Amino acid sequence: MPEGRVLEFTGVTKRFGPVTAVDAFTARVEPGVVTGFLGPNGAGKTTTLRILLGLVRATSGVATIGGQRYAELAQPLQTVGAALEASSFHPGRTAANHLKVYAQAAGIPHARVDEALGVVGLADVGGRKVGGFSLGMRQRLGLAYTLLGDPGVLVLDEPANGLDPEGIKWMRGFLRELAAQGRTVLVSSHMLAEIQQSADSLLVIARGRLVFQGSLEALTPPDEFATLVDAPARAALRTALDARGLGYDVMRSGLSVRGADPAAVGAIAAAAGIALSTLQRRGPALEEVFLDLVNGIRTHMPDAAAPPAIAPAAPALPAAEAPDVPPAEEEAPDDLDEAIAVDRPWEAAEEKTESDVEADHFFSRYDDAPRPDGEGDRR
Amino acid sequence: MSLTRATRSELTKQFSTSLWWVLALVLVAWVGSTAAGLAAVFAAGASGALGDAAQGPQLPAELIPPMVYSLATAVGYVFPLLIGALLVTGEFRHQTLTPTFLATPRRGVALGGKIVAGIVVGLLFALVALVSTVVPGAGILAAFGVDTQLQDADTWAMVGRMVIAFPLWVLIGIGVGTLVRSQVGAVVGVIAFTQFIEPILRVVAGLVDGLDAVTQYLPGAASDALAGASIYTGMVGGETQSLEWWAGGLVLLAYAVVFLGLGHLLSWRRDVS
Numbered sequence: 103m104p105e106g107r108v109l110e111f112t113g114v115t116k117r118f119g120p121v122t123a124v125d126a127f128t129a130r131v132e133p134g135v136v137t138g139f140l141g142p143n144g145a146g147k148t149t150t151l152r153i154l155l156g157l158v159r160a161t162s163g164v165a166t167i168g169g170q171r172y173a174e175l176a177q178p179l180q181t182v183g184a185a186l187e188a189s190s191f192h193p194g195r196t197a198a199n200h201l202k203v204y205a206q207a208a209g210i211p212h213a214r215v216d217e218a219l220g221v222v223g224l225a226d227v228g229g230r231k232v233g234g235f236s237l238g239m240r241q242r243l244g245l246a247y248t249l250l251g252d253p254g255v256l257v258l259d260e261p262a263n264g265l266d267p268e269g270i271k272w273m274r275g276f277l278r279e280l281a282a283q284g285r286t287v288l289v290s291s292h293m294l295a296e297i298q299q300s301a302d303s304l305l306v307i308a309r310g311r312l313v314f315q316g317s318l319e320a321l322t323p324p325d326e327f328a329t330l331v332d333a334p335a336r337a338a339l340r341t342a343l344d345a346r347g348l349g350y351d352v353m354r355s356g357l358s359v360r361g362a363d364p365a366a367v368g369a370i371a372a373a374a375g376i377a378l379s380t381l382q383r384r385g386p387a388l389e390e391v392f393l394d395l396v397n398g399i400r401t402h403m404p405d406a407a408a409p410p411a412i413a414p415a416a417p418a419l420p421a422a423e424a425p426d427v428p429p430a431e432e433e434a435p436d437d438l439d440e441a442i443a444v445d446r447p448w449e450a451a452e453e454k455t456e457s458d459v460e461a462d463h464f465f466s467r468y469d470d471a472p473r474p475d476g477e478g479d480r481r
Numbered sequence: 482m483s484l485t486r487a488t489r490s491e492l493t494k495q496f497s498t499s500l501w502w503v504l505a506l507v508l509v510a511w512v513g514s515t516a517a518g519l520a521a522v523f524a525a526g527a528s529g530a531l532g533d534a535a536q537g538p539q540l541p542a543e544l545i546p547p548m549v550y551s552l553a554t555a556v557g558y559v560f561p562l563l564i565g566a567l568l569v570t571g572e573f574r575h576q577t578l579t580p581t582f583l584a585t586p587r588r589g590v591a592l593g594g595k596i597v598a599g600i601v602v603g604l605l606f607a608l609v610a611l612v613s614t615v616v617p618g619a620g621i622l623a624a625f626g627v628d629t630q631l632q633d634a635d636t637w638a639m640v641g642r643m644v645i646a647f648p649l650w651v652l653i654g655i656g657v658g659t660l661v662r663s664q665v666g667a668v669v670g671v672i673a674f675t676q677f678i679e680p681i682l683r684v685v686a687g688l689v690d691g692l693d694a695v696t697q698y699l700p701g702a703a704s705d706a707l708a709g710a711s712i713y714t715g716m717v718g719g720e721t722q723s724l725e726w727w728a729g730g731l732v733l734l735a736y737a738v739v740f741l742g743l744g745h746l747l748s749w750r751r752d753v754s
Contacts, residue, residue, distance in 0.1 A: 149754070156586050157579060158752040173586040184583055192498055192575045199497035207490035207584035207594075209483075247580060 104254035106133025106286035107168030107181070109154065114163035116149050116310075123149045125310040126163070131288050131303075133254070136281045138301030138318075139290040142396055146310040147290045148186070151259055155184050167255055179208035183248030184257040190244070193233025197224055197243050200232055201250055210251050218246040237264035245273075255286040262296050274300040294392045308396040322391050329367045332356030332380035342374035343367075356380045487585050487594025488601075491568070495602055500567060504560055505609050512557040513613035520549045520618040524625035546630040547639055547710035549618035553610035554643045554708045558701065559675045560610070561603050561647045565654020566671055568595055568602075569744075570664035578753045588750050592659070596741070599655050603648030610647070611640055642726055643708050649733040653700065656740020659748050675701060693722040703732035 109131035116124040124146040131137045141147050152158040154165040156172035167175065167182055175181045191200055201215040219228045222242040227235075232243065241264045248256055256277075262270045277300055281287045291297045297304065304321060306314035314321060332355065333339040343350055343359060348370075350359040356379075359367050364381050371378050394400035495501055527542040540548065572578045585591040619629040630636045654671070661667040679701045686696035696702055706729025724732065 152752070152754060155583060157582055158754055175586070178586050179584050182583075186579055187576065190576045190579050192494075192571065192577060194498040194500075195494075196497070199493065203490050203493045203497065204580050204584045206493055207486055207581070209486050 104180070104252055104285065106254045106284050108132060109165070109167055109255065109257075109286060109288060110169075111150070111154070111165045112163055114150065114153055114165050115161045116146075116153060116158065117161045123310050124153065124160075127307070127310065127312055128163075129305050129312050129315055131286060131305070133286040134281060134284050135302040136277050136287045136289060136300055137303040137305060138297035139288055139305045139307065140294060140297045140392070141290075141292065141307035143292050145292075145307045145396070147292075147307055148259055149310075150307065151184070151186065151257055151288075151290060154257065155182070155186075157186075177208065177251070179204065179210060179251035179253065181251070181253050182255040182257060183251060183253040184259075185241075185244040185248045185261060186259045187244075189240070191232040191235075191240065194231055196229050196231055197235070197246075198228035200243065201246060204247060205250055208251055214250055214252070218249045221249055222246045238266055238269055241265055242269070253285075256280060256288070258287075258289045260291055261289060262291065262293070270296070294389055298388060306392065306395050308398070313395045313398075313401065322388055327363075328358045328360045328384045329362050329364045330356050330358050330380060330382050330384050331364075331367050331371070331378060333371065333376050333378050335376055338374065339371060339376050339378075342370055342376060346370055358384060483585065483587070483590050484593050484597065487590050488597040490581075490584070491594045491598030492601060495568065495598060500571075501564070501602065504564060505606065508557055508560045508606065508610055509613045512552055512610055513617055515556050516549050516552045516614040517617040517621055519552065520545070520621040521625075523548070524622050524627045527627055528625045542627050543630075544710075545627055546618070546622060546636065549622070550611070550614050550636065551639065551643065551705070551708045551710040552618075553607070553614040554646045554704055555701075557606075557610040557613075558646065558650050558704050559671065561606050561650035562654040562657070562671050562675065563668065564602055564606065565599050565651040565656075566658035566661070566667040567654075567664065568599060568651075569655055569658030570662060570667045573662045574664040582753060589745070592655075592741070592745055592749055595655055596652060599651040600648040603651035604644065606651075607644045607647035611643060615640070639709050642730070645730060646704050646707050646733065649707075649730070649737055650704070652737035653733070653740055656737060656742075656744045659744025660740060662748060697722050697724050698732055700733060700736050703729040703736075705729070707733060 111127050111129045114124055114127040115122065127146070127150055139147055139151070149158060150165075153160045154167070154172065164171065172178060172182065195203075197219065198215055201218060202212065204210075205212060205215055216225065216228065219225050222245050224239065224242055224246060227239070232240065235243065241261065245258075245261065248258065258277075261273055261277075265273060277287050277289060281302075289297070289300065298318065301318060304314060304316060304318050305312060306321075328351075330353070331339065336357070339357065340350075343357065348359050348362055348367075350357040352358075364383050368378065368381050371381075391400065523540050523545045527540060527545060572581060581591055582588065585594065615631075619631055622629045657671065658667050661670060679699050682699060683696050683702060686692040697706065703724060706724040707726050708729075709726050723729075
């Protein structure tokens with residue numbers, strides 16, 4: 103079993119002319135867990151990953167894999183598997199030949215080509231030209247490339263893009279399994295909902311800076327909860343809440359009352375004689391915490407284990423800078439369950455090809471398998 | 482040995498798409514038909530088959546076979562040049578440099594693999610091109626009763642020199658492709674230079690005194706010098722200055738080294754994003 107290695111970024115900075123894409127990025131990624139690398143588009147995720155992989159030269163700082171730079175690795179593909187974009191294919195080459203090209207370059211036995219195709223459910227289409235593949239199939243072929251050398255480290259940039267919901271679910275389970283085997287798994291995404299379901303540990307990057315490192319649980323302080331309440335007579339409910347001096351946000355699905363539990367809110371409504379249509383506790387509002395982090399409104403580094411070198415990267419952006427960031431949308435989904443349901447562009451994306459259907463069928467076998475850590479769905 | 486692995490990988494890349502055989506077919510059709518056509522015209526003229534009315538170009542019979550055979554490089558050199566350029570620009574175009582450099586992180590080794598693979602492909606194309614000129618050319622010359630010179634050691638020495646020219650052209654193509662990066666730009670540039678710019682310069686040089694001292698260093702002229710015979714020596718007719726064959730070979734090699742060196746320094750080592 104290949105062993106995972108620690109990925110270490112030390113003061114990594116990359117400037118493109120006047121633009122600082124990555125700014126003194128210092129972080130550590132441990133084996134054995136899925137680490138989410140989260141940040142909005144353009145935050146510097148891809149550049150950071152490309153620096154780790156030796157594709158982009160850092161202006162200063164170093165990124166290492168088990169203490170070595172990528173270019174120093176004796177067997178790079180057998181050490182690190184990386185999938186960066188879904189378009190790195192010659193359309194006229196078959197899937198199997200695509201993998202064969204890189205297996206030969208890395209000295210990987212040819213048998214691994216068919217094995218890797220099998221693992222991602224493309225065994226039946228290995229002889230087909232990649233030009234005819236759907237986006238989802240290309241993503242899977244990209245994943246097959248990362249698995250080619252059976253590496254202990256996996257680095258995936260937005261792997262969920264273009265996968266259908268079943269493929270995404272399979273990918274999540276697959277990544278967890280790889281991490282449970284002791285490998286290092288670093289997955290980037292700009293979607294909190296995606297990372298939330300697949301990652302145990304989290305790096306959040308915004309404007310090239312690390313703004314959070316720690317576990318998913320540590321992202322939201324446990325005392326940060328709210329109660330979602332609604333009534334047909336919403337105006338009366340608001341008056342009652344106002345009278346008690348409770349702060350709330352108006353959401354589509356009701357009022358989100360901060361810092362009050364459902365019992366207290368229910369009592370207020372009962373005292374005012376208001377019939378409720380909704381009363382439920384909302385978990386920590388990850389989405390809001392994330393947006394606040396990204397916009398520099400909130401800074402916290404709750405992870406005491408974080409190396410001290412991170413501290414200088416953490417300070418808040420000046421408050422004056424905040425307004426030039428678009429405020430969190432009024433229509434922002436107020437509930438993560440809803441966010442997931444809404445934010446699925448790939449569902450409408452492409453028609454499934456025949457082999458998509460085959461592959462989906464293949465993936466579905468994994469869906470019923472119990473999670474390696476025995477944990478159920480996070481939600 | 483990572484260079485060996487990189488070379489195998491590059492050869493698989495080359496032969497796992499249809500480009501190489503499409504280009505080889507076009508080469509056979511174009512160079513072969515040119516060789517056959519010119520062999521027929523010149524042989525007919527030289528053997529007197531056209532009679533007194535012959536107004537076509539006249540060439541002494543002993544110059545016809547080398548001129549026909551050397552069409553493999555004189556006309557065909559654009560093919561190894563394109564192969565080399567596409568070997569690199571295809572990676573830029575299809576964004577495959579990412580997986581290539583992930584598998585072979587040392588950029589010099591990755592380029593070295595392309596160079597060695599390019600030499601192999603160049604030799605293959607040399608074989609295809611020479612068969613396309615020598616087989617129909619010699620057949621037609623023989624039919625007109627012109628000596629094919631296939632018994633002469635000189636002819637085979639020329640064939641050998643042309644075999645050297647092909648890999649050199651592939652290497653120049655790799656250098657050009659690395660520098661230009663754009664596939665369309667490289668293809669248009671290669672075709673414009675080889676089919677219009679250099680031929681025009683060389684025709685002009687045949688008419689203007691002293692200019693040939695410069696144009697003999699153009700890559701196509703150097704390639705013809707390396708081969709030792711060319712359609713230009715026959716067509717322009719003038720006593721244009723030409724390099725010794727070995728000097729022509731060295732000039733071609735110099736082009737390859739300069740383009741590859743600049744390409745490596747200015748383009749190949751850049752960030753891949």
